[in-house]
Amino acid sequence: MAAPNPDSPTAERGGTVSRGFGAFRRAGAFTMRQARRASEAQGAGESGLSRLIHMHFFNTAGDAAVAISLAGTLFFTVPSGEARGQVALFLGLTMLPFAIVAPLIGPFLDRFAHGRRWAIGATMAIRAFLCWVLAGAVITESNLLFPAALGVLVASKAYGVTRAAAVPRLLPQEFTLVKANGRVSLSGIVGVAVSAPIAGLASLAGPEWVLRYAFLLFVAATIAAIRLPSRVDSSEGEGDLLLRGEDKGRTGSVRIPPAVAYALRANCGPRWMSGFLIMFMAFQLRENPIDGWSVELLTALVVGGAASGNFLGVVLASGLKKIKPAITVSAVLVADVTVVVFGFLFYGVLALALLGLVAGLGQALAKFSLDATIQRDVPHRVQASAFARSDTTLQLAWVIGGFTGIAMPLDPPRLGLGVAVVVLAAWSVFAFTRRPQRAPRTVQTGN
Missing domain, CATH: 1.20.1250.20 (MFS general substrate transporter like domains)
Structure with missing residues (x-):
C-alpha cells in the first residue's frame, strides 16, 4: 500500500484543519486559565468563593441551553390555548413552595451537617434528571413535557434562594457582598455567552440534543455544589431576618x-x-x-x-x-x-x-x-x-x-x-x- 503523499491537496487540507483545531484548543485552554485566574483573584480562591463562581457558570450555562431547546417546542409547536392553560396551571403551583415552604427551608437545613451544600446540589440534580426526561418528551410529544419544563423552572428559582444564603459565608477579606454578587453574576453572563452558541449548534440536530447537553452541564454543577467549602453549611452565631x-x-x-x-x-x-x-x-x-x-x-x-x-x-x-x-x-x-x-x-x-x-x-x-x-x-x-x-x-x-x-x-x-x-x-x-x-x-x- 502506497504511503500518502505529504504534498497532496488532501494532506494539505488535513494539515490546515489539524492546525486550526490545535489553535482553537490552545485558545480555549488559555481562556480557561485566564478565567480561573480571575475567579480566584483577591482571595476568592482561598475563601471558596471561586468554587461557587464556577458552579454558577455551569448553572447559567445549563439554564441557557434549556431555554434554547424549549423555545422551539414549548411555545411554538403546542396549540396556544393548550400551552397557556398548562403553563398557567403549573406556574400557579410554583407559587406554593415560594409562599409557604421557602421561609422554613433555612431553619430546616440548619439541623443537618451538610444541609446547604446538598440543597444547592439538589436543585442541580433535579434539573439534570428533568432535562433527561425532557429530551425524551420532546421526541415523543409526551404529556411530561409541561410538568418537566415547569419543574426545571421551579428548581432554577429554588437555586437562586439557596445560593443567596451561601455567598455571605464565602466572602474573602476586604470583599463586600455587592462585589461578590457582582463577580458571581458576571460568571453567569459568561456562562450564557459560552453555552448559547454550543446549544444553538446542538439544536441543529434536534432539541433533544440540547437538553442532553444541558443534562451534562447540570451534572457538572451538582458536583461543583457538593465540593463547596464546608463553611457554607455553618450557621454558628447566625440569626434570622x-x-x-x-x-x-x-x-x-x-x-x-x-x-x-x-x-x-x-x-x-x-x-x-x-x-x-x-x-x-x-x-x-x-x-x-x-x-x-x-x-x-x-x-x-x-x-x-x-x-x-x-x-x-x-x-x-x-x-x-x-x-x-x-x-x-x-x-x-x-x-x-x-x-x-x-x-x-x-x-x-x-x-x-x-x-x-x-x-x-x-x-x-x-x-x-x-x-x-x-x-x-x-x-x-x-x-x-x-x-x-x-x-x-x-x-x-x-x-x-x-x-x-x-x-x-x-x-x-x-x-x-x-x-x-x-x-x-x-x-x-x-x-x-x-x-x-x-x-x-x-x-x-x-x-
Missing part, C-alpha cells in the same frame, strides 16, 4: 430595617415586570405577530434586549465605586412605568426592544441596590438569612408576574400592557409612600 408580622427566630435575630424593607418592596416591581413580560410576550407575539416580522425573531428581540439590559446593569453596578440604593431603586421603578407606558402608546418593534432592555437593566440595578442596602443596614450574622428571605420574595414576585402575564387576554395587544401600567404605577405609589423619611446614604461597593 424577621419580616413584618414575624415574632420568633433564632437567637440573635433582628427585625428588617426600614431601608431594607423599602428596597425589597421596590425590587418586587422590576421582578414582577420581568415575569410578566416573558410570559405575556411569549404568547402575545405568537398570536399577534407584528407584520413583516417572524415570531421567533420578535421573541428573540425581547429576550435579547432583556439579556443585554441585564448584562449592562451588572457591568454598571460592578463598575460603580459608590451607589445610593434608595435613589437607584426609585429611579428603576419610574423607568419601568415609563417604558411600559411607551410600549402601550407606541406598540411596535422599537417598543418591544426597549421593554426588554429596560426590564433587564432595571432588574439588575435594583437587585444590586438591595444587596448594598442589606450590606449596609443588616448585621453580618443575619445577612445570610436576609439574602435568602429577599431572594424568596423576589422569586415569588417573578412567579406572580408570570402568572398575570399568562392570564391576560391577547387581543387587543395593548390591553396586557395597559394592565401592566396600572399594576406597576399602583405598586410604585405603594412603595414610595412607605419610603423611610431620611436622606439617602451612599454605599461603598468596594469595587
Whole structure:
C-alpha cells in the first residue's frame, strides 16, 4: 500500500484543519486559565468563593441551553390555548413552595451537617434528571413535557434562594457582598455567552440534543455544589431576618430595617415586570405577530434586549465605586412605568426592544441596590438569612408576574400592557409612600 503523499491537496487540507483545531484548543485552554485566574483573584480562591463562581457558570450555562431547546417546542409547536392553560396551571403551583415552604427551608437545613451544600446540589440534580426526561418528551410529544419544563423552572428559582444564603459565608477579606454578587453574576453572563452558541449548534440536530447537553452541564454543577467549602453549611452565631408580622427566630435575630424593607418592596416591581413580560410576550407575539416580522425573531428581540439590559446593569453596578440604593431603586421603578407606558402608546418593534432592555437593566440595578442596602443596614450574622428571605420574595414576585402575564387576554395587544401600567404605577405609589423619611446614604461597593 502506497504511503500518502505529504504534498497532496488532501494532506494539505488535513494539515490546515489539524492546525486550526490545535489553535482553537490552545485558545480555549488559555481562556480557561485566564478565567480561573480571575475567579480566584483577591482571595476568592482561598475563601471558596471561586468554587461557587464556577458552579454558577455551569448553572447559567445549563439554564441557557434549556431555554434554547424549549423555545422551539414549548411555545411554538403546542396549540396556544393548550400551552397557556398548562403553563398557567403549573406556574400557579410554583407559587406554593415560594409562599409557604421557602421561609422554613433555612431553619430546616440548619439541623443537618451538610444541609446547604446538598440543597444547592439538589436543585442541580433535579434539573439534570428533568432535562433527561425532557429530551425524551420532546421526541415523543409526551404529556411530561409541561410538568418537566415547569419543574426545571421551579428548581432554577429554588437555586437562586439557596445560593443567596451561601455567598455571605464565602466572602474573602476586604470583599463586600455587592462585589461578590457582582463577580458571581458576571460568571453567569459568561456562562450564557459560552453555552448559547454550543446549544444553538446542538439544536441543529434536534432539541433533544440540547437538553442532553444541558443534562451534562447540570451534572457538572451538582458536583461543583457538593465540593463547596464546608463553611457554607455553618450557621454558628447566625440569626434570622424577621419580616413584618414575624415574632420568633433564632437567637440573635433582628427585625428588617426600614431601608431594607423599602428596597425589597421596590425590587418586587422590576421582578414582577420581568415575569410578566416573558410570559405575556411569549404568547402575545405568537398570536399577534407584528407584520413583516417572524415570531421567533420578535421573541428573540425581547429576550435579547432583556439579556443585554441585564448584562449592562451588572457591568454598571460592578463598575460603580459608590451607589445610593434608595435613589437607584426609585429611579428603576419610574423607568419601568415609563417604558411600559411607551410600549402601550407606541406598540411596535422599537417598543418591544426597549421593554426588554429596560426590564433587564432595571432588574439588575435594583437587585444590586438591595444587596448594598442589606450590606449596609443588616448585621453580618443575619445577612445570610436576609439574602435568602429577599431572594424568596423576589422569586415569588417573578412567579406572580408570570402568572398575570399568562392570564391576560391577547387581543387587543395593548390591553396586557395597559394592565401592566396600572399594576406597576399602583405598586410604585405603594412603595414610595412607605419610603423611610431620611436622606439617602451612599454605599461603598468596594469595587
